[in-house]
Amino acid sequence: QSALTQEASVSGTVGQKVTLSCTGNTNNIGSSPVAWYQQISHGVPKSVMLGNSLPSGIPDRFSGSKSGTTASLTISGLQPEDEANYYCLTWDYSLSAYVFGPGTKVTVL
Amino acid sequence: EVKLLESGGGLVQPGGSLRLSCVASGFSFSDYWMHWVRQSPGKGLVWVARLKGDRSVADYAASLRGRFTISRDNAKNTLYLQMDSLTAEDTAVYYCARDAGGGRGVDYWGQGTLVTVSS
Numbered sequence: 001q002s003a004l005t006q007e008a009s010v011s012g013t014v015g016q017k018v019t020l021s022c023t024g025n026t027n028n029i030g031s032s033p034v035a036w037y038q039q040i041s042h043g044v045p046k047s048v049m050l051g052n053s054l055p056s057g058i059p060d061r062f063s064g065s066k067s068g069t070t071a072s073l074t075i076s077g078l079q080p081e082d083e084a085n086y087y088c089l090t091w092d093y094s095l096s097a098y099v100f101g102p103g104t105k106v107t108v109l
Numbered sequence: 110e111v112k113l114l115e116s117g118g119g120l121v122q123p124g125g126s127l128r129l130s131c132v133a134s135g136f137s138f139s140d141y142w143m144h145w146v147r148q149s150p151g152k153g154l155v156w157v158a159r160l161k162g163d164r165s166v167a168d169y170a171a172s173l174r175g176r177f178t179i180s181r182d183n184a185k186n187t188l189y190l191q192m193d194s195l196t197a198e199d200t201a202v203y204y205c206a207r208d209a210g211g212g213r214g215v216d217y218w219g220q221g222t223l224v225t226v227s228s
Contacts (some may be wrong), residue, residue, distance in 0.1 A: 035214030037154070044218050045154065051213040087154050089214040098156040098169050098214065
């Protein structure tokens with residue numbers, strides 16, 4: 001059981017805006033930056049948001065935010081190539097360890 | 110260009126040991142924390158461990174502490190993961206990753222190396 005929760009699945013049509021959430025507590029998301037990773041068909045994960053920073057080469061349709069103990073990843077203008085699993089990652093002070101969320105499968109209809 | 114190349118995976122019997130390696134290039138290796146992350150077949154990503162650049166601090170996932178040991182040789186730009194008392198539940202692809210700095214997780218990932226624990 002992860003210390004973080006994510007939607008199991010989210011779907012949208014091409015061009016639609018979708019928002020993924022990652023919920024934790026004051027020991028993790030409430031106190032630490034959150035990173036997001038895209039993994040297509042169980043290939044190598046790719047960083048799509050590191051705290052408030054968009055990694056080089058990632059389209060600006062990806063954006064991140066955080067409010068209290070919930071972080072969000074928004075894809076504005078969903079594209080077919082965005083179909084993937086998305087994982088959040090943050091440091092948990094009570095565990096003294098990083099923790100991943102269970103992942104959200106994004107389907108482009 | 111940042112590159113991370115893992116090796117050392119393979120088939121190992123339950124109760125056995127294995128040491129994974131990750132050779133880094135394209136950045137000043139000793140300046141960065143480095144991490145190991147694993148993914149069992151069909152499952153999600155699991156953070157395993159991290160090690161500070163000067164080797165002074167290591168952190169582990171609670172469930173793996175005591176069996177897994179992270180280490181590095183900065184002269185060889187190489188990160189290691191020693192895995193002991195392996196069980197079938199340790200079967201996974203193991204990724205080496207570079208720290209992103211500022212507590213923002215990891216930024217660059219290696220291709221991964223598959224470890225299969227089976228008799």
